Amino acid sequence: MRAPFAQWLGATNDITRTFLAAGQIPDLINLAGGLPEPSTYPVEALAAIARDVVERYPQQVLGYGPVEGLPELRDALATRFSSASLSLDRTNVLVTSAGMQGLDLIGKVLLDSGGLIAGQFPTYLGALDAWRPRSPTFRKLRLDGPGFEPVSALAGAQFAYTVPNFSNPTGKLVGVEMRQALVDAAHHTGTWLVEDDPYGGLHYDGAPAPRMIELSGRRSPGAPYRGPVVYMGTLSKEIAPGLRIGWVVAAPEMIEALSLAKQGADMCTSGLTQRIALAAIEAGLIEQIQPTLIDTYRRRRDALCAAMAEHLGEWFDWDVPTGGMFVWAVARDPALDTDRLLTHALAAGVCFAPSSVFDAASAYKQAIRINFTYNSPERLAQGVRRLAGALRTMTTGS
C-alpha cells in the first residue's frame, strides 16, 4: 500500500482546474475565470524586449538570481510606490512569481497549523487555496456589514486579508474611511494587514481610493516604511499573466521572512521575466495599455450588466462594479443553490463561479461571480441568455 496524501487535500476542491479546463470545452461560454482579453497582450513590444534582454544580459536572465529579486526591479518598484509620505527602498520589496506566490509565502511565514486569518468575506479562492495546507481558521470580515468594528475584527489574528480595489469575487471598492479604519486598527493591534491589489489599475468610473500602505505611511511621513500593511501587486491583469511577475511591498522584516520562505519555494523568480518586466515598466508599457484595457472592459461590463438586467433580474440582485473584472450577483431567493445551478449552466453551455468556492467552509451558496473581461459583448449576452435558460430549467423544471 502507498503512503497517503496529506490530509488537507481531502478538504480542498479542484474548481480552479475545472475553470481552466472549461476553456477547452467547445462552444462553452466561460464566465468563470478572471482572465484578461488576450488581444490586449502587448505581443510585439514584449517580443522585442525579450530579445533585447536576452542579448544584453544573457548571464543574468539565463542564470539563477537573488532570492529577493533583481535589484534594479526592486528599486523600480520601490520608486513606483513611494510618495511624499511613503518612503520605500529595495529592502521593502520582494519580487514574486506573481500574486499567487505572494499569498503562498504569506501563509508560510505567518500561519502555524490552525492559525487565525481575518479575511474579507467572501474571499478570493486562490488565497483560500494557498492557505488551506495550514488548515487555518477564518474570521469573516464583512466590511460593509452592520456594526463592523475593525479593532475587534483584527485583534488576535495572524493577519488580515483584503482586496480593497474591486474585490475578487464581489467587484466592490472599499471606501477611504474603511481603509483608514483598517489601517488604524492594524497599527493599534499589531496585526499584519494584507492589501492584495491586482485590480487597482482597472477602474472604469473614477479612480480608486488611496492604497492602505499609503495611508499607513502617512502616520510617519518620510520615515522608512516599517508599518503593518503588506501590499501585493502583479503584472497579470495590467500586462499579461504569463509573465508570472508580482511583488510584495512591506516592512523589511516581513520581506526578509518572505525571502526565507521563497528560498524553499522556487529559489528565485525567472530572471528573464524579471528583466522583461523591468524594461516594460521603464518603457511605460502599463500606462500605454491601460486606456485600451479600461475602454474594452468598461464596454464589456456595460454589455454584461445590460444583458443581466434584461434576463436575470427575476432571480438575482447585483451592483454594477466601478472597476475590476467581476459582477457579483446574489440570488433573491436565499434557498437558490448556485452549486446546483452550475451543473445546469454547464449543460446549457455556460459557466460561472459559484459563491461556495469563496467561502472557506463552502457553505455560502446564494451568489455567483460573473467575469466580463474575457468575452466579447455578444458572447457575454449569449452567456447570460444561456444562464437564464439554466435558471428556468432549474426553478421550473421546464
Ligand SMILES: Cc1ncc(COP(=O)(O)O)c(C=O)c1O
Ligand atoms: C485577488 C487576487 N489576488 C491574487 C491573484 C493572483 O494573480 P497572479 O498570480 O496571476 O498575479 C488574483 C488572480 O486572479 C486575484 O484575483
